[in-house]
Amino acid sequence: MARLVAAMSGGVDSAVAAARAVEAGHDVTGVHLALSRNPRSYRSGARGCCSIEDAGDARRAADVLGIPFYVWDMSTEFADEVVDDFVAEYAAGRTPNPCLRCNEKIKFAAVLDRALALGFDGVVTGHYARLVTAAGSPSSEHTAELHRAQDAGKDQSYVLGVLTQEQLRHSHFPLGDSVKSDVRAEAARRGLQVATKPDSHDICFVADGDNAGWLAERLGPRPGTIVDEDGAVLREHDGAYAYTIGQRRGLRLGVPADDGKPRFVLDIEPVSGTVTVGPREHLLVDALEARRPLWCGTAPSDPLECTVQLRAHGAEHRARVEVEGDLVRVRLHDPAEGIAPGQAVVVYVGTRVVGSATITATARVEVGAGDGR
Amino acid sequence: MTSENSERAPAVYLDHAATTPMHPEAAQVLTEQLARTGNASSLHASGRAARRVVEESREVIAECLGARPSEVVFTSGGTEANNLAIKGLYWARRDADPARDRVLFSSIEHHALLDPVTWLASHEDARIDTTPVDRQGRVVVERLREQIEADPASVAVVTTMWANNEMGTVQPVDEVVALAQRHDVPVHSDAVQAAGYLPLDFAASGLDAMTVTAHKLGGPVGVGALLVRREVAPVPLVHGGGQERDLRSGTVGVALIAAFARALEITVERQAEVSARIERLRQRLVTGLVQAVPDAVVNGDPEPGPHHRLPNIAHVTFPGCEGDAMLMLLDAQGIEVSTGSACQAGVPQPSHVLLAMGYDDAAARGSLRLSLGHTTTEADVDRLLAALPQVHERAVTASLVRGR
Numbered sequence: 001m002a003r004l005v006a007a008m009s010g011g012v013d014s015a016v017a018a019a020r021a022v023e024a025g026h027d028v029t030g031v032h033l034a035l036s037r038n039p040r041s042y043r044s045g046a047r048g049c050c051s052i053e054d055a056g057d058a059r060r061a062a063d064v065l066g067i068p069f070y071v072w073d074m075s076t077e078f079a080d081e082v083v084d085d086f087v088a089e090y091a092a093g094r095t096p097n098p099c100l101r102c103n104e105k106i107k108f109a110a111v112l113d114r115a116l117a118l119g120f121d122g123v124v125t126g127h128y129a130r131l132v133t134a135a136g137s138p139s140s141e142h143t144a145e146l147h148r149a150q151d152a153g154k155d156q157s158y159v160l161g162v163l164t165q166e167q168l169r170h171s172h173f174p175l176g177d178s179v180k181s182d183v184r185a186e187a188a189r190r191g192l193q194v195a196t197k198p199d200s201h202d203i204c205f206v207a208d209g210d211n212a213g214w215l216a217e218r219l220g221p222r223p224g225t226i227v228d229e230d231g232a233v234l235r236e237h238d239g240a241y242a243y244t245i246g247q248r249r250g251l252r253l254g255v256p257a258d259d260g261k262p263r264f265v266l267d268i269e270p271v272s273g274t275v276t277v278g279p280r281e282h283l284l285v286d287a288l289e290a291r292r293p294l295w296c297g298t299a300p301s302d303p304l305e306c307t308v309q310l311r312a313h314g315a316e317h318r319a320r321v322e323v324e325g326d327l328v329r330v331r332l333h334d335p336a337e338g339i340a341p342g343q344a345v346v347v348y349v350g351t352r353v354v355g356s357a358t359i360t361a362t363a364r365v366e367v368g369a370g371d372g373r
Numbered sequence: 374m375t376s377e378n379s380e381r382a383p384a385v386y387l388d389h390a391a392t393t394p395m396h397p398e399a400a401q402v403l404t405e406q407l408a409r410t411g412n413a414s415s416l417h418a419s420g421r422a423a424r425r426v427v428e429e430s431r432e433v434i435a436e437c438l439g440a441r442p443s444e445v446v447f448t449s450g451g452t453e454a455n456n457l458a459i460k461g462l463y464w465a466r467r468d469a470d471p472a473r474d475r476v477l478f479s480s481i482e483h484h485a486l487l488d489p490v491t492w493l494a495s496h497e498d499a500r501i502d503t504t505p506v507d508r509q510g511r512v513v514v515e516r517l518r519e520q521i522e523a524d525p526a527s528v529a530v531v532t533t534m535w536a537n538n539e540m541g542t543v544q545p546v547d548e549v550v551a552l553a554q555r556h557d558v559p560v561h562s563d564a565v566q567a568a569g570y571l572p573l574d575f576a577a578s579g580l581d582a583m584t585v586t587a588h589k590l591g592g593p594v595g596v597g598a599l600l601v602r603r604e605v606a607p608v609p610l611v612h613g614g615g616q617e618r619d620l621r622s623g624t625v626g627v628a629l630i631a632a633f634a635r636a637l638e639i640t641v642e643r644q645a646e647v648s649a650r651i652e653r654l655r656q657r658l659v660t661g662l663v664q665a666v667p668d669a670v671v672n673g674d675p676e677p678g679p680h681h682r683l684p685n686i687a688h689v690t691f692p693g694c695e696g697d698a699m700l701m702l703l704d705a706q707g708i709e710v711s712t713g714s715a716c717q718a719g720v721p722q723p724s725h726v727l728l729a730m731g732y733d734d735a736a737a738r739g740s741l742r743l744s745l746g747h748t749t750t751e752a753d754v755d756r757l758l759a760a761l762p763q764v765h766e767r768a769v770t771a772s773l774v775r776g777r
Contacts, residue, residue: 029701029705068701068704068705070697070701072697073697077775110774110775113774113775114698114771114774114775116774117767117770117771117773117774118698118701118702118767118768118770118771119702119767
């Protein structure tokens with residue numbers, strides 16, 4: 001039996017995860033993380049993870065499970081580590097993933113550290129991922145391996161790719177072997193009111209889902225131009241942060257391209273705010289550089305034949321990875337499109353997560369026939 | 374599935390300022406009266422019987438608090454009584470003279486008063502002035518004098534609580550009343566925390582209105598009263614059947630009122646003895662606490678006595694420590710305390726009372742309110758003292774982790 005903090009978002013997954021931890025005989029305390037000083041400003045109810053309604057849903061789930069429940073105020077940490085970083089990354093022309101950042105800095109850092117200091121043994125969450133140890137069950141004496149979840153459609157190992165061995169050893173993911181429909185059915189069977197609550201989507205601190213509008217409020221107008229690959233100005237814009245590499249919709253270019261084909265955002269230059277657009281095939285890259293690696297165990301010492309995932313719920317790409325200290329070089333066996341600096345590359349061998357790093361540069365090295373570049 | 378508390382020792386309940394256990398006699402009256410049928414406004418025998426219970430209860434409550442029965446206006450509790458007092462008096466005074474648009478209130482009022490006052494500012498164009506407090510949490514009467522005398526004709530109402538709910542510091546209500554009376558300004562006092570532990574005499578106080586509630590003194594939740602002098606007519610919040618002098622419409626809750634009266638009667642009867650016993654327990658608590666955690670700071674007025682402090686509240690700051698972490702660790706051992714501050718979605722906000730007393734944000738977050746009551750025993754205090762060193766050490770570690 002372990003003394004565990006169950007991070008309860010108010011959603012169905014974390015409620016069932018907590019229930020399973022209780023049933024496994026652990027001494028579980030429910031904790032809801034308050035991530036905003038003003039909870040009303042965050043997404044409410046069905047779709048978010050940090051509103052007043054969600055805190056109430058989490059509290060009711062803890063009541064049903066018969067476990068103590070508290071709200072931990074992580075709003076300062078969340079603002080500093082996640083929200084400010086999100087804004088700064090967009091301002092620098094990159095595309096960050098705040099969920100990874102939250103797992104790295106809040107859920108499995110600030111929360112876990114606090115839990116350990118208060119005498120708990122670890123943290124249980126409703127993430128869909130599996131932990132495997134040599135002994136077959138998570139234990140602090142053995143190396144903990146992070147693996148993809150059974151339910152490929154729900155697999156969240158990508159957003160957990162930032163966790164270190166120490167963090168993994170203190171983590172419990174009771175939903176890793178389950179499929180979502182079973183989790184919902186189990187919630188209903190256990191009398192949890194959140195059984196039918198819709199899944200959360202998008203970014204919890206962007207209240208209305210309007211990412212560009214939310215950023216515009218914080219970054220203000222930063223006018224720049226949209227240009228084609230020859231540098232010809234197609235139109236002006238109010239802020240490059242409204243654009244993401246690979247974006248096609250909402251460019252409002254007016255005149256069609258010479259070849260009449262759709263154009264995509266290929267590059268964002270943050271200082272001048274220049275957004276370059278071009279044809280889809282120019283989105284393809286096969287070489288990545290990434291920095292600030294975080295390894296679930298030891299760093300790979302030799303070039304590693306593996307697969308990589310480049311965005312949440314994205315495809316797996318066959319790749320070869322080489323590590324030189326802080327630098328991770330990734331060569332994709334087949335080119336992939338729409339890869340933006342700021343995104344995380346998560347490295348897998350089979351279903352096992354090796355580690356992650358933040359993409360800093362992309363390139364096209366091997367140009368295929370008819371590629372035109 | 375296991376149920377919370379199922380395997381724990383009986384709780385050590387040190388949160389009597391939040392609510393205190395009902396006196397068994399009051400609970401008995403409540404259940405007896407709940408079985409009765411009868412609307413106290415009805416004219417038939419059942420109605421008359423219900424009305425008799427209400428009026429007898431009103432007489433008991435008036436007697437206990439030094440008021441006349443007609444001055445007792447039943448409400449749903451302290452919050453409603455405060456709202457009726459502050460909004461009702463503001464409207465009545467402003468209606469009589471539009472120049473009266475100022476509300477003077479102390480900086481340490483409970484949210485049940487603070488929020489209606491700020492509502493008056495935002496919705497009724499009231500001008501509001503906060504009277505500061507000293508380091509012990511006591512209103513600085515001299516500053517109130519300046520505030521009133523700056524323009525006496527514009528003051529609609531003055532309000533100062535009898536004793537603060539976080540610190541237990543007793544306020545200079547008699548001085549506030551004397552000051553206001555010189556300018557014919559009505560005074561209200563929220564005596565919710567004081568009523569259980571100090572002798573109160575509404576007539577002698579010179580107050581125009583005073584708030585009390587049942588559940589802080591061994592009665593049921595859901596009933597309270599505003600004592601209103603007969604000459605004073607606040608504008609009602611709730612309109613309808615004209616019950617309670619037309620000040621608070623709605624069918625009166627006979628059983629709640631009867632249980633309230635019984636609880637207050639018992640409280641007043643035993644007050645001298647119980648308050649003295651609780652004061653001794655509080656001293657045992659703070660003495661032992663400072664021994665267990667030498668850097669702990671006991672806040673408020675240290676001097677015992679009805680003009681200084683409530684006997685049942687100990688408010689303590691633990692430097693470099695988070696109150697909510699200590700609360701959780703104590704809770705895990707069945708020891709129930711409060712951080713004393715308001716919550717928003719369960720998020721502890723730094724106490725406006727401590728901030729008003731000149732403490733910083735960190736001190737405000739690192740505090741606990743331990744409040745004793747009629748059921749508290751020496752063993753309860755000793756269990757807290759035994760648990761405290763380890764709890765404090767862990768909470769300090771957790772706080773260091775956070776500051777990293």
